[in-house]
Structures are given as C-alpha cells and as structure tokens.
Amino acid sequence: MQGTDVTRQGHGNTVGRTSASGGKRPRRVVVTGLLGALALSVLTAADTPEPATWLANPEAQARMKRVEEGLAPVPIPDEKPLRLSLERWMALYAIPGLSIAVFDQGELVWAKGYGVKEAGGTDPVTPETMFQAASIGKTLTAVAVAHHAEQGRWSLDQDVNKLLRTWKVPDNGFTKKRKVTLRRLLSHSAGVANHAPQGYLPTQTRPTLTQVLEGSAPSLTPPVRVVAEPGSTIQYSNAGLAIVQQLMVDQLGLPFPRLMHDTVLSPLGMAHSTFEQPLPSHLATQAATATRADGASLEGRWLTYPEMAAAGLWTTPSDLARFALGVSRAWAGEPGQVLSQKMAKQVLSPQEASKAVKPSPGPWQREVFGLGFRLPLQQAWFGHGGWSDGYRAQLTAFASSGSGFVLMANSDNAAFLFPLIADSIVATYGWKGYTPKPVSSYVVVDLLVRLRGVDEALAWFRARHATGAPDVASPEVLDALGHAMRSMDKVADAVKVFETNAALFPGGPEVHTSLGDAYVDAKREQDAVTCYRRALELAPGDPEVRARLEKLVPSPPAATPRGAHR
DSSP states (O other): OTTOOOOOOOOOOOOSOBOTTSOBOOOOOOOOSHHHHHGGGGSSOTTOOOOEEEESSHHHHHHHHHHHHOOOOEEETTEEEEOOOHHHHHHHTTOOEEEEEEEETTEEEEEEEEEBSSTTOOOBOOTTOBEEOGGGHHHHHHHHHHHHHHTTSOOTTSBGGGTOSSOOOOOOGGGSSSOOBHHHHHTTOSOBOOOOOOOBOTTSOOOOHHHHHHTOTTOSSOOOOBOSOTTSSOOOOHHHHHHHHHHHHHHHOSOHHHHHIIIIITTTTOTTOBOOSSOOGGGGGGBOOOBOTTSOBOTTSSOBOSOHHHHOOEEOHHHHHHHHHHHHHHHTTOSSOSSOHHHHHHHTSOOGGGGGOOOOSSSSOOEEESSSSEEETTSSOEEEEEEETTEEEEEEEETTTTEEEEEEESSTTHHHHHHHHHHHHHHHHTOSSOOOOOOOHHHHHHHHHHHHOHHHHHHHHHHHHHTTOGGGSSTHHHHHHHHHHHHTTOHHHHHHHHHHHHHHOTTOHHHHHHHHHHHHHTTOHHHHHHHHHHHHHHSTTOHHHHHHHHHHSOOOOOOOOTTOOO
16 A cells, blocks of 8 residues: 555455445455565555645654654564554555644644545545544533633533523432532533444434433434432543533524534634534535445445534544644633633643542553543643544643644544554654553454454463453453454354453453344344343343343233223
8 A cells, every 4th residue: 555554453354345436445355474464565556645745844754754664563472573564554454544643842743644535445635634533522512611611601510400401401319419510521520321422324314412312213322311420430421412512502502513613613723624413515525434444434434423512523633733732822821712721721630530530550541531631640641532433533732842643544443553653653752741552452352363363362362361461351352352343244253252251251241231232143132132131130220231132022011900991
C-alpha cells in the first residue's frame, strides 16, 4: 500500500468482495507467520494515492518522518517482535484511511492523510476529510455547557429537572437525597445507566431524542434511568449526555447542531466540523466511509446518531487540534477564549466522585473525569477517545505547553495501531507527563488470531492466565475479542472465545451474557437461555439480560383473578 498509514483490527479472509460503491475491497489472505504478515503490504492496490500533507515548516516535515518511522515493535510469543511500517500495519489491520494532526507549543505544525476514504476506492484521505469523532463530541458539549454556565444561563450544580422542559429525569430512591446535575452528568457521576448509542442505518426510522430518553419505539435503547445515587460513583454514561443535549435545546431554543456551531465550532475556527445528524448530503463527499473489522464498508456508509452530544460530531484532526488549543489557551489565561481561565481550570480538574479515585500500582495510571474530559492520574495530559461503528478517534493534549495530537481512522481496527502512533509522536517531540501504555494482552491475542488462528490464541491466553499474570486477570480481553468476531460474523470462533472466557471467569455475569449472545448467533437458543439465566442469577434484575431472555422464553400471561373481567 504505497504512501498509506493507519491502524485497527480485522479478522477473516474475505477476497475480492464488492463494496457498496461497486469497487473491490482490499484482498485479504490467511497468513501463518511473520513472513506472511510482512507480505501483507500487497493487500491493497498499488495505485493508492500519495498521502496529502499540510506542513507548517520544513522542520515539521522532518519530525513527521521520524514519527512515521518510529513505531515500536510489538512482542509476539515465540517469535521476534513484529516491526512493520505504518503502511504494513494498516494493511494487516485492514484500515482504509487514517488522518493525523500534531500541534506543538500552541500551534498546529502538521496534518496528514493516509490511505483512502473507502475500502477499495481511490479517493485519498486528506487533512480535510471528515470522520465521526464519536465520544470526543462529549468534550465539545462540556465546553459549550461550561460557556453558557459562565453566561448565567444555568448553574452546573442545580437539579436538571428544574431546567428540562420536554422530558424529566424520573425520580426514584436514588435521587431522594442528591440530584442529577450538569456537573455530574458531564463527569459521569450522575448515576445514570449507560446505554451505548446504537446508530441507525439510512433505511431505519430514526427516533427523536425524546423517544431515546423514554426508550420508546423506534428507539433501540432502553429508557434513561438513574441507577445509582448521584455523586457517589463514576459510571460512564452515554445516556447522561442525551439528558444534557435535551436540556441545552430546551433552554437555548435552538437545534443542537446550531447551538454547538455558534458556541464552539465557529469561535474556534472549526470549519470542517458539524454535529448535524444525519450528515447533510453536501458534506457526504468530504466524509470517510465507516469500515468493519473485516475490511468491509458499512452498509449505507455510516450510521446516524440522534444522541448528538454523545456521538454526533463529524470533524477532522486539524479541527480537533484547534479545539484542544482553544481549551489550552483558556487554561493558560489567554483572553478572548470560549472559556475563562477559571472555568477552564474546572473543566480540566477531577470532579466530585473522581477525587476519591486512588492511583493504581504499575506503569499505567487510572483515568478520572473532569467536565467531559478524561484525566489520567499523575500525568499531564487531558483528552478523550472516540468509538462508533466503523470509526476510531483519539485526542490527547497538554494544557501547559499547548501541544498534543489527534488520530482519526475509518476502521474498527484503528485502536490497535493508535497506541503505536501516539507513543512515536510523544517520543519524537519529547513531551513529558505521558506514560506509554505497555502492549496489552488484547493486542497480542488479536495478533495471534490473525497470524496463527483462534485455537493457538486461546491456548496462549489460557497458559498466561494460569501463571496469574495481571494483564489476563479479567474477562475483558476475551470479551472484546469475542464481540469483534461476532461483528465479522465469525460465529464459531466467537463461541470458542466466549466459552473459554466463561470457563476462566465463571463468576462474571457479563461473560455468560456474551456467551448467550453468541449462542443466539449460532442458533443454539436453549444454550443461550441457560447462559442468560446464569447471568441473572449473578446479577438479579438486569433489565437488558431479562429482555434477551424474554425474547427466547416469553413469560406466561398473568392469571386473571376469579370474578374479574379481561
């Protein structure tokens, strides 16, 4: 793949599948070792366009080259560490397009697009190509909320039900003493259940935001409810941002995309960004097409999200760099910013429940929440990641120096490559206060699946688990791997992964739920019923698991009392 760099995950051996646009997808082959992996650079057409680049100066070009050539090797059990060029990593993970922006000392210094907008296509990714930023949009929403709080339009600490008009947060036992507030919603400490936005195809009927909040048809998510005492714990919640979105619309009387444009996008010069959902047709040609883990384009090119505050932002790395620079300048006290210095300090400080979180042992510290932003304990950066179907994004910034980077890709697999790129950027620029994450067991087990097959990958995982290694001490690794395989319709392999997970971690309700889902895919309904019942034994009352079980074993109708009429 000439002149192409990107990252993400993908399995399978699809060959010559036709895309929605009529072109051929990148050729996929089965490889059995590192020599095969090195040959993956031939998986895409030789006429892939050269990367489009914006540079501030010649020095920026030299550093950009060092970033591209500085990707660290990845350890592989029983083989030499796997060292590949950026283009070969993109090919291995079936990532069509990647876009990077780097800013340093308060200025954007370079931006570059790699690969193509759509798998099998020839239209190149440029610095102006738009991607879905997913959860990174939460940070822009938080800045908008903080801005209007400074203007006196609301308080961050008042009961949101005093501000909501169209819909109210249902009170229950959890809200008797402490209430849901904007500060708690933006710091994921409001106790609101997390319902990930599902996204809707062009052929599907999209719900209104009120229908999403109520959980009524055609919404694909349950009703938004408080499930823990507000302020008592950190519980990441996309649904909480839906409440924020409704409040802003109710109070400001404008469509959410318009108020975000006026409050954040336009003042910060983010000319290639919008919260409009669905994406307007005149912007569709500027957008990269979502790509599944197996390298196939998403049906309809991308999904639409009514939960715009949580998942609706379309943007570019350069525009997100401008946003991060605006927050950093406000933090430094520069006049004329969207936020005052005092408010910027609040936005980038741990909030309420986050203050009780203690640093974890080991080389990588835990992250807590400011207002909208993730904040790592004992490190100097702020940021957020983004994940929607077919897209990945990462924003990392250092307020004290006005430096950082943004990575965006149109592939479910980009999360595998992003850490390598991020570490190379930080090392090249010598930024302090950022500890690279060690290569995760998930990355290793995924590579083993790609290079040697699922059976060898699971054998390695079981052997490592038997040693008591902390990186395989939870069910999260295999759960993520199994769901990745489900997304690629590799049902038999997904069942193997989830069965292994349930055997190693039998006390986790989520492992039985995931195994039940895989059994449903495999049309093994009775096995799925057994799994869902076990999950409910371990986590009684879980509404989502109960709903799955009800689909397979409907409850009998309630008996009519004698003498009553139907």
